[in-house]
Amino acid sequence: MTATVEVRNLVKRFGALEAVRDVSFQLPEGETVALVGHNGAGKTTVMKLMLGLIRPTEGCVRVLGEDPAAGEFAARRRLGYLPESVSFNTGLTGRETIAFYARLKREPIRNALSLLDRVGLTHAADRRVGTYSKGMRQRLGLAQALLGSPRVLLLDEPTTGLDPALRQSFYEIVQELRSGGATVLLSSHALTELEERVGRVIIMNHGVKVADGTMDELRLIARLPTRIRMKVTESGLSRLHDWLEPVSDWRRINGHIVEVDAAPQEKIEILRRATSANAPVEDLDVIPPTLDELYAHFLRSQERAS
Ligand code: ATP
Numbered sequence: 073m074t075a076t077v078e079v080r081n082l083v084k085r086f087g088a089l090e091a092v093r094d095v096s097f098q099l100p101e102g103e104t105v106a107l108v109g110h111n112g113a114g115k116t117t118v119m120k121l122m123l124g125l126i127r128p129t130e131g132c133v134r135v136l137g138e139d140p141a142a143g144e145f146a147a148r149r150r151l152g153y154l155p156e157s158v159s160f161n162t163g164l165t166g167r168e169t170i171a172f173y174a175r176l177k178r179e180p181i182r183n184a185l186s187l188l189d190r191v192g193l194t195h196a197a198d199r200r201v202g203t204y205s206k207g208m209r210q211r212l213g214l215a216q217a218l219l220g221s222p223r224v225l226l227l228d229e230p231t232t233g234l235d236p237a238l239r240q241s242f243y244e245i246v247q248e249l250r251s252g253g254a255t256v257l258l259s260s261h262a263l264t265e266l267e268e269r270v271g272r273v274i275i276m277n278h279g280v281k282v283a284d285g286t287m288d289e290l291r292l293i294a295r296l297p298t299r300i301r302m303k304v305t306e307s308g309l310s311r312l313h314d315w316l317e318p319v320s321d322w323r324r325i326n327g328h329i330v331e332v333d334a335a336p337q338e339k340i341e342i343l344r345r346a347t348s349a350n351a352p353v354e355d356l357d358v359i360p361p362t363l364d365e366l367y368a369h370f371l372r373s374q375e376r377a378s
Pocket of ligand 1: 112
């Protein structure tokens with residue numbers, strides 16, 4: 073896979089504050105990557121460096137083979153950006169707004185207007201943006217970011233303010249772009265919704281990249297326990313303690329529900345026992361470590377190490 077973005081030993085200081093500290097990664101085409109981290113972790117700064125809005129203090133950034141901070145950054149036209157707080161001229165209509173951005177990007181107006189349809193704003197195209205709800209403004213922002221069929225899309229907290237249905241349709245659009253070979257980097261605090269939807273996660277903490285990988289890779293590195301939730305049969309309740317004796321970490325949630333925190337090396341054995349013919353178990357769910365748990369784990373590990 074060809075890398076569309078390459079960040080090498082990137083450092084960005086604002087006076088004494090080191091917002092980005094020695095960060096390196098590559099983003100291949102056709103991949104959706106989440107950039108997560110606490111407020112002030114450096115996510116927006118990394119995106120601004122990729123856009124050439126600010127210059128690195130040290131290190132280098134290449135986007136579609138070019139240096140975004142160079143005067144002539146022709147690749148900018150192939151770059152879409154949805155900023156964290158979208159603000160538009162409230163006096164213009166949605167149609168006028170998208171036409172304005174299309175002219176800036178030298179894109180045909182007709183294509184731009186079809187984007188309003190793609191984000192579900194056709195019905196409001198002739199209303200002033202000042203009358204739009206937050207979710208509608210966010211959708212207009214997304215339409216603006218999609219102008220010119222970008223090869224690289226940088227989306228800063230794109231689903232903030234979107235209702236569940238809109239969030240779903242937003243991720244469908246991202247999936248389409250990804251299938252078309254675009255690289256999508258999105259920052260978010262909504263970790264649960266990212267889990268199923270991104271191929272890879274980069275975790276930042278105080279400007280440092282503390283983890284980078286697919287959910288499976290992060291789970292393998294973190295070695296956190298898998299939660300196994302079992303529904304115990306009525307007749308099995310009396311022998312529950314004996315049956316669970318070899319398991320180190322379990323708790324009773326309510327009458328019939330028991331949860332086991334299975335370490336990676338004991339997971340298979342517990343599942344084997346729970347599904348054997350004489351097990352007092354009538355149903356079970358296997359819940360692997362969530363992105364929330366992995367995130368907390370990597371932050372704790374880095375803080376212990378520093
Ligand atoms: P959030 O989740 O709150 O959006 P973030 O991870 O995007 O946070 P950044 O906006 O990248 O964080 O900020 C990283 C750090 O750099 C913060 O401490 C911020 O105050 C600082 N910072 C960002 N831009 C500037 C600037 N222009 N001048 C001085 N400090 C800045």
